Amino acid sequence: MESPPTEASPQSLLPYYGSYSTDTGDVVVIARLGWFFDMRTSVYRTIYATSSPARFTIGTRFHEPLPKFADLLFGNGTLTIAESARARTAHHIGYRHTDVSVPAIGAQLSGTITEPIGAGPHPGIVVVHGAERGERYFYDIWVGVYTSLGLAVLTYDKRGIGSSTGTYPGDFPTVQALNVYADDAFAALSFLSLWPGIDPKRVGFHGGSQGGWTVPLAGERHRRGAFAVLASAPATTVDQTDLWAGFSGGGAVMPTESTGQMLAEVRDTHSGYDPAPALRALAVPALWLLGSNDRTVPTAVCVEILSAMRKPNFTVQLLPTGHGLLVNPTGLLRDDDQSPGLAPELVPALRAWMMQVLSR
Incomplete structure (x- = not known):
């Protein structure tokens, strides 16, 4: 009996990670964490290894290897996506990657700058971590x-x-920790703003999950950054957010309480770090990408808070997803495994908003 496929390791994907473009201009991303993302179709899948170091597979759902959806065949700067009914070949996009060391207070932050094709000056963005013990390759x-x-x-x-x-x-x-992370984010933004070929007036932040507290705080503390993208990011206090997550055991089980009861308890909780002062001070264009079924962040209360601030520079995009922005009707972590991919609205909404912001 054939053994089930195993997930590809970051080391096995190291020769192949990055972006690929098809002849029709579709962009596919291979991430070292073991993920495949087709930006046109929003297909987002875990990559599985085979006996050949240049051949991998993906299943029909995010974290299910079987039935197989396609083979991924890597050649000399090419990726062939071989499905049962068709095959597409994409070519590696030659973005320039430069490893850098960013000076911060009491630390040197090891990073990588990835620059797009074409003449500058380019706008730029600093990706700010969530709660994980994060390394740069987490964000491929x-x-x-x-x-x-x-x-x-x-x-x-x-x-x-x-x-x-x-x-x-x-x-x-x-x-204290958020202040440190905010200062590190500011150090990274300052570094990128001074990088050759970058337009310093068009450099902003991306913050995911806990990074949604870090980014506005960095803006409040340092008054820098041209824009902010905040993905699955709380506008609630730390304790409000933890209370909401606790109802589902961090997304492990369906809550026994009603949605109304849970939201009422969250609204009545006000302790823990409160991002409201930093959000009120945030004067640059900001886009929230929030999952309507998020079991980690209380999206409904976040929308209430942001709407009550009546800030014209704030935009909220609701998506039919859980915390990881995978299409998920329950928001439970186990149901991410059966997801067909990221929300189809995600990339188009982000593209339209970013084009508007960068054209100002």
Whole structure:
């Protein structure tokens, strides 16, 4: 009996990661974390290894290897996506990757700048981590998305993680830890703004999950950044967010309480770090990408908070997803495995908003 496919390792994908373009202009991204993303169709799948080092497979759902959806065959700068009824060949896009060291307070942040094709000056974006012990390669998908929109992207290892020096402040978002992360984000933005070929007036932030607290705080503390994209990002306090996540065991089980009861309890909780002052001070264009079925962040309360601020520079895009922006009707982590991909609205909404912001 044939053994089930195993997930591809970051090391096995190291020769092949990056963005590929088909003859029709479709962009496909291969991430070292083991993910495949087709930006046109929103297909987002886990990559599985085979006996051949240049051949991989993907299934019909995000984290299900079988039935097989396609073979991924890598050649000399090419990727052939061989489905049962057709095959497409894409060519590796020659973005320039430069490893850098970003000076921060008490640390050197090891990062990579990925620059798009074509003459500059280019707009730029700094990708700010969520709660994980994050390294720069965690964000290959976002690098592929933003470079396809013409932005240079700086990703970096969190302080004390990967190749970065300094002391890791921990996973929990204390005020002290968030201040450190905000200062690191500002250091990265300042570094990218001075990079040759970058337009310093068009450099902004991307913050996901916990990074949605970090980015507005960086803006409040340093008054820098031309825009902000906040994905699955809370506008609620830390304790409100933790309370909401606790109802589902962090997305593990369906809550026993009604939605109305849960939201009422969240609204009545006000402790923990509160992002409201930083959000009120945020004067640049900001886009929230929020999953309507998120079990980690209370999206409904976040929308209420943001709407009550009546800030014309704020845009909220609701998506039929859970916390990971995968299409998911329940928001439970186990149901991410059966997802066909990321929300189809995600990339078009981000592209339209970014084009508007960068053209000002």
